[in-house]
Amino acid sequence: MTATIPPLPPALARHLPDPALEAILAHIRRAEEEFAATVAGTTSRGTPYTFGGVRREIAEGLYALVREIRPRRLVETGVCNGASTAVLLTALERNGEGQLDSLDFPEYTDTPYAPGTFWEGKLGAAVPRGKSPGWLVPTPLRRRWRLHLGRSQELLGDLLQGLGSIDFFLHDSEHSYQCQSFEYRLAWQYLRPGGVLASDDISWTPAFAEFAARVGRTPVHLHRKVAYLVK
Ligand SMILES: C[S@@+](CC[C@H](N)C(=O)[O-])C[C@H]1O[C@@H](n2cnc3c(N)ncnc32)[C@H](O)[C@@H]1O
Numbered sequence: 001m002t003a004t005i006p007p008l009p010p011a012l013a014r015h016l017p018d019p020a021l022e023a024i025l026a027h028i029r030r031a032e033e034e035f036a037a038t039v040a041g042t043t044s045r046g047t048p049y050t051f052g053g054v055r056r057e058i059a060e061g062l063y064a065l066v067r068e069i070r071p072r073r074l075v076e077t078g079v080c081n082g083a084s085t086a087v088l089l090t091a092l093e094r095n096g097e098g099q100l101d102s103l104d105f106p107e108y109t110d111t112p113y114a115p116g117t118f119w120e121g122k123l124g125a126a127v128p129r130g131k132s133p134g135w136l137v138p139t140p141l142r143r144r145w146r147l148h149l150g151r152s153q154e155l156l157g158d159l160l161q162g163l164g165s166i167d168f169f170l171h172d173s174e175h176s177y178q179c180q181s182f183e184y185r186l187a188w189q190y191l192r193p194g195g196v197l198a199s200d201d202i203s204w205t206p207a208f209a210e211f212a213a214r215v216g217r218t219p220v221h222l223h224r225k226v227a228y229l230v231k
Pocket of ligand 1: 052105
């Protein structure tokens, strides 16, 4: 059975299609092909390595959302090879404003890790050994980007405190109930009124639905597994 994907809200759909988005999606597709051609094997947890990037429909939703709300300060958790990062930065370039701070605790392929380094539910999203997180992000897009490496649980608080207030937050890092709940709660504190908290993989745990109820907001879906709340 296939789940129904709700259409994008009209205010967002009006930003699509867009040649800049199509160009970065083509670039991401080539990076994914390179990944597939050069990476094989599994993590030490036994899960096959994957590229792990956001799919086209999710990229379209995120791109249109950033085009519509024109955030100035954005924070993203979960970079890996850089698909969502490149999409967000492309939208910022088209907006002509905005700065993205991304946080990632990367897993590299063919690298031994002590048990417990990553949460037990993590699948195989990985960065090819020898490359850096976000390696696919084209150089011209990097002028609006800062990358912070480490666990969200350890870095996100200081990062948000340093920024003071943010307009947009995207969760796509550790999809455990604890980490999702932690990131939503913390990001919400720093989100300005009217700002947007978005999350990928909302169906992995009840954390997003619970958080939405707790703050009294109705989720707007960009995709069946991606939604956002407006503060
Ligand atoms: C699904 S991937 C992100 C995909 C990315 N958003 C994209 O579209 O290409 C999740 C990333 O979060 C990282 N990660 C896992 N646990 C983390 C944690 N506790 N804090 C920060 N990042 C984490 C993973 O290693 C991986 O790089």
